[in-house]
Amino acid sequence: MIGNLVSLKQLEALVWVADLGSFRRAAQQLNTTQPNVSARIAGLERRLNIVLMHRDAGSVRLTDKGAEILEVARRVLHEAEILTEVAARADLVEGRLRLGVTELVAATWLHQYLRNLKEAYPSLTVELTVDLSRQLDTSLGERALDLTIQNAPFTSNVRGNVVIGDYPYVWAAARGLARALAGVNCVSELTGHSLLTHARHTQSYNELADHARSLGIQTSCFVPSSSLTSCMQMAADGLGVALLPRIMVERGAVADKLMALENLWLPSALHFAARYRHQSARHIAKAAIIAAQTAQAFSHQGQASRL
Template structure:
């Protein structure tokens, strides 16, 4: 038997140094110290009698043999996780899930999702990042996030993705502005007020700007913001007409604080997906993505 030759902690350290490219980052992710990580790697190299990585100034590069052993280490870690799954003891899983979500998710079903995750994996702590989708895309590609719940388009492909449905946009305004915009209106009509939108590089703003260019609508009163929540709040306070995912405005609409405006143009629905590096992350991350699909479906129905 080889159980006494090396440990899962050594294999885990090797995998995370390989993925994050840094002993320091691996130590931070595994909630330990850099010397500890170095000792685990050194012990593994001594046991196997081979150099697994070259340590240059500020960077780490796997050797050819190290590349092979990292792939084998991933399989061993996955198989060890299978023991917990077979025993039906998800409570034994101890780890930190680095989760990134967009503001759309944070403003709709994030809390029920986090509660379900806690029920399923009580030993998993969640490190949450809320950001624009393109920023989440970049961080996921660098392996600094394990799972993102974000909106298309996606700049970087990943081997793990679960579609979570479409989220329609709508025009909303406070009752006073809505009364002045009764009936079918055009986007040009909306520019009598401030037009509150998401950030300039986002899908909805780009489409709105293209529509304005095509139809000759002046864009002087377009007011983009990186915060959809701020757009909503400004609309509630009568500061303009907002173009937002209707799911985020549902409570304000139900309460009568906002009214949906019937306009002749609307941005395409947002496509949402749970995304992860299926070939590298722990198996529970894929299950966390599946839980997201279940919660999203419950919210939509």
């Protein structure tokens, strides 16, 4: 038996140092100190009589044998999580989940998701980042995030993917302005007002700019913002007409002040997914599934309230 040979904490330290490329960052992730992480790795090397990694200035490089041991360590930790599931002891899963979401999620079903996640993994701490999808995608690819809930297009090369669903857009304005614009059926008829849009280089902005050019509309009336919540609030305050995901208009914080404008051109719907690296711990994959379930339940609640 090898029960006294290695510990799960040593294997966990190896995985995080390898993934993050830093003893300091691994210590932050494991909620411990850098010397403690170093001691775990050194103890593992000593017990196995193998050099697992070279510590160069500012970087960590696995040896060939270290890379082999790393893949075994991932499998062992994966199986250890299955043990907690069989024992119905999800509370034994500890650590931090570095979660990245877009503003759409933050403004709609994020809080319910965090409650559901806490119920599933009581001892798991969530470190939250809210940002544009392209930034989340970069952070996921650089291993700075464990799980992202974001919209396409995706550029990071990860294999973990759970489909959340599509979120269509709608034009919206304060109720008084929306009533005055009730007969409008072309975006060109909105240009007497500020057109509040998501940030430049986002999917919706690029498609709107292309559509505007096809109609001969000057983009000087566009007011792009990195914050959809700000666009929503400005529209509610009567400061323009906003292009927003419909779910934010109907279920957001100022839904009672906004009205959708129908029969207008719209950009492509946002395609959302929960994404993670396929080598990730088992609870991260489960967290992605919980996200999809939460989003579906939230959408069904909205549909029921409109009936």
